[in-house]
Amino acid sequence: MIDFHQVHKAYRVAGQSIPALQPTDLQIARGEVFGIIGHSGAGKSTLLRLINRLEEPSGGRIVIDGEDVTGLQATGLRRFRQQVGMIFQHFNLLSSKTVADNVALPLRLAGELSRAEIARRVDELLARVGLNEHANKYPAQLSGGQKQRVGIARALATRPKILLCDEATSALDPQTTASVLQLLAQINSELNLTIVLITHEMDVIRRVCDRVAVMDAGQIVELGPVAEVFLHPQHSTTRRFVLESEQVDESEQRDDFAHVEGRILRLTFQGEATYAPLLGSVARETGVDYSILAGRIDRIKQTPYGQLTLALTGGDIEAALACFARADVHLEVLR
Numbered sequence: 451m452i453d454f455h456q457v458h459k460a461y462r463v464a465g466q467s468i469p470a471l472q473p474t475d476l477q478i479a480r481g482e483v484f485g486i487i488g489h490s491g492a493g494k495s496t497l498l499r500l501i502n503r504l505e506e507p508s509g510g511r512i513v514i515d516g517e518d519v520t521g522l523q524a525t526g527l528r529r530f531r532q533q534v535g536m537i538f539q540h541f542n543l544l545s546s547k548t549v550a551d552n553v554a555l556p557l558r559l560a561g562e563l564s565r566a567e568i569a570r571r572v573d574e575l576l577a578r579v580g581l582n583e584h585a586n587k588y589p590a591q592l593s594g595g596q597k598q599r600v601g602i603a604r605a606l607a608t609r610p611k612i613l614l615c616d617e618a619t620s621a622l623d624p625q626t627t628a629s630v631l632q633l634l635a636q637i638n639s640e641l642n643l644t645i646v647l648i649t650h651e652m653d654v655i656r657r658v659c660d661r662v663a664v665m666d667a668g669q670i671v672e673l674g675p676v677a678e679v680f681l682h683p684q685h686s687t688t689r690r691f692v693l694e695s696e697q698v699d700e701s702e703q704r705d706d707f708a709h710v711e712g713r714i715l716r717l718t719f720q721g722e723a724t725y726a727p728l729l730g731s732v733a734r735e736t737g738v739d740y741s742i743l744a745g746r747i748d749r750i751k752q753t754p755y756g757q758l759t760l761a762l763t764g765g766d767i768e769a770a771l772a773c774f775a776r777a778d779v780h781l782e783v784l785r
């Protein structure tokens with residue numbers, strides 16, 4: 451439903467051209483939560499802001515639900531923007547207006563509903579984000595998480611089809627981040643809203659996204675389902691993000707493993723396989739001993755996954771490797 455055809459962008463500053471997005475083809479499906487991750491300056495914000503034409507492309511076409519939005523002029527652009535909500539890292543709320551008035555603002559600007567209808571819709575939106583009791587407060591009286599909930603309610607006011615999230619949880623602590631991400635996931639599934647979010651944290655991607663694009667120097671360098679990209683990263687930038695999120699120092703780990711005897715392997719489990727008693731049965735069958743060097747069990751969105759780094763000693767190691775290779779796990783022999 452969001453279709454980029456060779457879209458590119460360069461900013462012009464003092465007669466100089468600063469490339470921000472290389473020619474990019476990208477399709478984001480309706481109802482999908484699509485994450486874009488990259489380091490500072492990679493071009494994430496540019497890509498996101500091209501979707502609702504906050505930035506004008508230097509070339510290429512952006513087609514949304516079959517409509518080429520690249521050429522939209524004033525009235526068409528205003529109507530189109532009502533279909534695309536946006537939330538921001540620093541919330542962008544009006545400090546002189548109450549929570550209810552902030553949420554009502556896009557509806558007042560659209561000028562399509564009566565005062566009573568706007569009041570009803572604002573109540574409904576505040577209920578959705580759990581803020582009814584705070585309707586008459588001012589932004590300064592709210593916590594960061596509550597401010598972002600106001601931002602979400604405001605973004606949903608005109609019943610958009612797409613929600614753009616610009617580092618929406620970067621200013622929040624981990625617990626508040628989790629609750630805001632949970633709210634986004636709920637909105638996505640209840641309203642079938644397409645969500646495109648940008649972040650520099652792999653953890654945000656892991657918790658809510660269906661697919662992820664990794665950006666580096668104005669290009670998408672890796673793209674795929676989150677489990678695929680997260681568990682089997684191909685590009686060096688992706689690998690760095692994954693290691694960062696797991697707080698693993700690769701060279702430190704290599705040094706640690708240098709003192710360990712035996713074959714070293716990493717097993718990755720997904721879904722039901724995460725809970726299967728594989729290690730014990732392979733050890734009994736082949737007589738190998740194993741020690742666990744590193745491990746993690748977590749979730750990618752709703753799907754459990756596990757990753758274990760093991761050292762195998764004794765017994766029939768080749769037979770054990772063959773057992774793992776036959777099982778419903780991904781096997782990497784590290785040494």
Ligand SMILES: Nc1ncnc2c1ncn2[C@@H]1O[C@H](COP(=O)(O)OP(=O)(O)OP(=O)(O)O)[C@@H](O)[C@H]1O
Pocket residue numbers: 461462463468469470488489490491492493494495496497
């Ligand atoms: N308005 C602008 N004028 C000139 N150059 C810009 C402008 N906005 C972005 N750039 C440049 O375009 C490139 C991509 O920037 P962009 O903000 O899209 O990256 P980003 O990945 O979102 O970074 P960050 O995480 O720091 O926001 C950078 O080199 C940046 O300096």
